[in-house]
Every structure is written in structure tokens, then in C-alpha cells.
Amino acid sequence: MVHSPMQWRHGPVAAALALLLAAPLQVHAANEGSFFDALERYGADDFSGCAHFLDDLLQRGGHFPEGGELLLVECTAAAGDLGKAMDHVTTLLPSGRLSADDLLHKDRPGLNALRNGPAWPDMRKRVLAAEQQRLALLDAPLRRELLERAERDQAAQHAAVDAGGGEAFKATAPVIKANADWLKSVVADKGWPTYALVGHDGAKAAWLLVQHADHDPVFQADMLPLIEKAAKAGEADSADLALLTDRVLLAQGKPQRYGSQFTQADDGAMELRPTEDMEGLDARREAMGLQPLAQYKATLSEMYGKPVR
Template sequence: MLSRLLVLLLLSAPLAADVSFARLKELWGQQRWREAERLIRQTIAEHSEPTDLEGIANSSEAKEMLRQADWPEVQAAYFARLDQAMAARPGNIPYEIHCRGIKEQWARFYVIANGSDFGPVTALDEENTARLQEVVATQGWPRKSEWGERPALAAWLILQHSPDTEFQAEMLPLLEKRLQEKELDGPYFALLYDRVQMRHDRAQRYGSQVRKKPDGGWEPVPPLEDPEHLDALRAGVGLQPIADYLTSIAKVYDKPATRGWFH
């Protein structure tokens, strides 16, 4: 049985209306990778707001694009645009955290798609954690009504992927408070709750942390707080039934090399 614990969160980040996503999907579907790459590079260079483009790498239609040899150069060009945008907005912390969250997602999706070393992503997680700790120390945990949906989600992503387990545990009560204030969506609290529980050798509640079974299927990592009422607990925070969640897991991680990342 695989010892590595996995968690899946499929985040939909829509592209701006004036980004040629329909054209990208057409090119991806026809496996015209060079043309798709040129279009992405052009869009990165010319589009006025780089955060509008975050949905390119994590879209389900991207398929094999992230496995193309030149993708690291495309990603580097996008990261440079994000860095320029952050530098042009000194003191805009929500925007900075949003850009940091986009970069860690693009880096993470690339590694997953290619089965690459997680070392660079871990280094990015450590850097982002340190910055988020500074922000929370002065502002508390962000409210989505003040920061906006995407920047607030980026803060959560940085926390969820942080290697600092004690920081995650310290933040959990703050996120629970934001949940009660309707300033945080239920699935994000649930995913962090389970991760904190697992990292402290305690039972998870919502079954978000999963592992591969000997028969090739997937299951929540035991123990569970209340396995008989798992779907009810998940529904209470807006999560899909566990069977549907495990199906999504399989679509991402169970793939021959020739299949798309999100098949």
C-alpha cells in the first residue's frame, strides 16, 4: 500500500472574458502544442492583468500541455509577469498573496503532471508560509469580503500546503471563526481540518486525505471520526459525496503516460 497521503482540490479559476480560452481548448484538442504555446506566450505578454490567466494551467482541458518540453519556459515567463505586477503594487497584500498562490498552483500542477521532484515546490511553500505568517501576525486571518474571493483562497492554499504543521494547527481556530462568520467556504475548512488531524496522528472527519488500496482503488486514510455518517458530515460543509470525490482522485492520479492530466 502506498504510504504517501494525497489530497485533491480541483480549483476552477475562470479566465477573463477577453482571453482566448476557446481557441486554446481547440488547439489542445488537436494536439497543436506549438500553436497553443505561442498563443499562451502572447497572452502572457500582452494581457493587461496577469492574474486573469491563472486558469490556464489548472484547467481540466489543458491535458498534455504541461508535459510539453517548453512548458517550463512558458511558466517562467508567466511568473515574471506576476512578479512585475506585484512590484507595481507595493503594499497591496491581497494582490501579493493572490500572485503567490497562483505561482504555487502552477508549480504544483506542473510537478503532478510530470511526476517531477517536489523539491522546488517545497521551497516555494516554505517561502510562502513565512510571508503568510507575517501577514496574519499583523492582520489576522483574511476575510473574503475584504480581500476578495481569489486572494482569500490563495491565502488558504498557502496554508493548506505549508510544511509548518504547527502553523496550520494554530490557524485552524481562526479559520473556524471565519467559517462561522461566512467569511470562509466550508470545503476549505474541512480540508485543513483533516490535514491537521492527520499530521497529528488523529482521526480525520471529512475523508479528504486519501491513499491507494491494494486493489488499485482509493479510500480515505483511516481512522475516521464517524465513518457511518461521513457523507452527512461532508455535505454539512459543502463537500461532494465520498464516492464522487474518490472518482475525481482516480481521474487525476491513475493515468498511463499517454493520458491527459485531467482525462
């Protein structure tokens, strides 16, 4: 099975965001006016179009995938409306879905313009205060351990990718097993690590440890309803739930639901594993905050440097 090539602190959408923010990709449009249409506009430097679609989505109370709110701020500021971008920051900051580190440091045209504006010094103080308040409410030792274990996981994963993937992933087994065994004890003691308990980054790290625990499909299946409950309560990422759902279904000998899992073919290309109802796939993916399949394949090809079918 091919493991996720994305940096662990980002979901699939954020991985596409990272690529698009670095250099435009050839991607395929999703439904008109959707989040992914806005993402494509941003990749084409159409900042006004991106801001228009995302602002409309916000007003309609639509779903923003992980990292989507930051794109709203970035596009609005890059389009030249710094006041409205500031208003978005003010509105979204209490949700915890805007990364303080990204707001303060990420080198992007819109964010750079925002930080150079006259209203930024006061906003910077508010961002820092909100971050301090957020961190004070978390289980800091647990969050720190989750982040450290996720970093070790990703170091092992990227080493395997650099070594050509395939059999090289066997070298990740000791790290993955140690992380899974540790997380089992955490869940037994404290329940699933939610946003409220360990923050967005800590919850993402916990999901990653489960997602990669293919050696223990019973553990993955046991964690799935916990993550589903958290996602329904707004305490976990729906995209994470979708990816783990696919892992569990495949381990049970069933087709995956969201088309997130690929395998490496004999010719070295990546191939989609068996997937139910291909005609309805993109609609299911969008509902969970996942890219359209064609765009996801482009992301995987860019990340792995190999063809994706």
C-alpha cells in the same frame, strides 16, 4: 500525502462543477433534493431539474457550496427562464459569491443564453459596477500578492502531478515554505485574510497556502481556529475549513473527519487515509459543502487519471 488536484481558485465542489460543465461524469446521487442532486442533474443535461432543486434550496435558505450560486443561474437560464435567472443575479450579486468574470465570459449554455438576451446590456453594467465597488473595498496589494503566490503554488503542484506525483512533490517544498513564512507575517500584522479584506479569491488563496504547508503542522493548527471563526461569520468557505481540519487531525495522529485526504498506495492507486465514523461521513461532508465521498473519488480519479479507493 496527496495534495489537492483542483485549480486553486475553486473548492472541491467547484472542481466537480468544472468537470461536469466540461463533460458529464458518472456520479452518484446524494440525498434527494440536495445541492449534489442538482449537480448530477446538470451533468445529465436536466437543466430544469437542476434549477428546481437549487431554487428550492435557495428558498429554504439552505447552504450553497462555493460556486453553487453560479450553477443556480446557469441551470435556470439553460432551462429557458432567462427572467428568473436575471432575478437570481440581481439577488445574489451583492453577496460577492457570483464571479463577475464567470458571469461575463464563461462559455456555458445558460450563461451564453443570458448574455444574448435583451436585458443583458443593463445587467452587464450592473455586474461591472458591483465588481468595481467590491474591489475598491479590498486590500488590493495583499489580494494581488496572495493570488500571485497561489499561482506559483499551483504551478509547482501541477508540475509535480505531471511528473507522476509521489516523490515529485518534494520539488514543491521551496515554494510552499516561502509562502507559509510570508503568510505568517501577514496574519500577525492584519489577521486572517477574510472575504471582506481580500475577496473570495484572495481568501481562497490564503487557505491554499496554509493547506499545503504540511512541513509546518504547528502553523496549520494555529490557523485552523482563525479560519473556523471566519467561516462561522460567513467570511471563509466551510469546505476549506473541512479540508484544513483533516490535514491538522492527520498531522496529530488522529483520523480525519471529512475524508478529504488520500495517499498513494504501492500499486499507484489513491487510498483514503484513516477516517472517523465512516457511516456518518457523507452527512458531515454535505454539511460542510463537500461532495459525497463516492463522487469525490470520481473527481480525483478524473483529475489524477488513476484508480481511487
